[in-house]
Structures are given as structure tokens and as C-alpha cells.
Amino acid sequence: MATVEECREALSKLAARLDANAETRGKLDLDRTLACRVPDLSTAFHARLEGGRLVDITDGDDPKAKIALTAASDDLIALLTGRLDVTKAIASRQVSIKANPFDLLKLRKLL
Known part of the structure; x- marks a missing residue:
């Protein structure tokens, strides 16, 4: 089991990666609040x-x-480090994402 600090660090690394890719990818029309829950x-x-x-x-x-x-x-x-495919994770119920279906399609571009 990972620690809270490791999860926080993975989110920060994802944020840095998204920030670096935002200019080359073009502006993604997605402005939403996000909750990331880690029950274990x-x-x-x-x-x-x-x-x-x-x-x-x-x-x-x-x-x-x-x-x-x-x-x-x-x-x-x-998932955040790219070792787990988001589609496979959702299909196997390792990850649950609750969002508008259109937002899910946009999220796939980010991960």
C-alpha cells in the first residue's frame, strides 16, 4: 500500500506533466473541479x-x-504514472470515475 505522501507526489507529477504538455496539445476545453478519493x-x-x-x-x-x-x-x-491504462482500470473496477460522459472523453486525452 502506498502512502498519502506518495499519492500527493504522484498528483503533483501529473500536474507538472499536464502543464508541460498543455502548450503542445492545445487548449483543452475542460474546466471542472476534481476529487480524488483514496479509501484504503x-x-x-x-x-x-x-x-x-x-x-x-x-x-x-x-x-x-x-x-x-x-x-x-x-x-x-x-494510473497517474502511466503504468495502468485508464480504460482497463475502469473496466476491471480498479478505478471508479464519476463524471459527465463528455467529460470522460476529454479526460482520456489527459491521461
Whole structure:
């Protein structure tokens, strides 16, 4: 099982990667709040997706988030580092994402 700090670091690395790719990929029309829940650690993070970037990553849940991702700590890290394919993770129920179907299609471009 990964630690809270490892999950936080993986989210920060994802944010840096998205930030670096945002200019070359073009602006992605997605401005949503995001909650990332990690039940095996009894913790959560929340952030905001803006134009293909992940900003304002903070500890704690956002029950009103437009996009909610739930995953075990090890699965979250594997997903965020690219070792776990998001489609396969959802199909195998390793990861749960609650979002508008159109937002899901846009999210696939980010991961």
C-alpha cells in the first residue's frame, strides 16, 4: 500500500506533466473541479482542471466536485504514472470515475 505522501507526489507529477504538455496539445476545453478519493488510506485530494492543466491540488475531499475519481493508493499511483491504462482500470473496477460522459472523453486525452 502506498502512502498519502506518495499519492500527493504522484498528483503533483501529473500536474507538472499536464502543464508541460498543455502548450503542445492545445487548449483543452475542460474546466471542472476534481476529487480524488483514496479509501484504503482514508484520505482524499481535490483540485481543479483548467484548460488541460491540474491546478490547486489540496488535501481533503470536495463532495461537490464535478469529477470524482476513486482508487486504492497503489492503483492511483499506477494510473497517474502511466503504468495502468485508464480504460482497463475502469473496466476491471480498479478505478471508479464519476463524471459527465463528455467529460470522460476529454479526460482520456489527459491521461
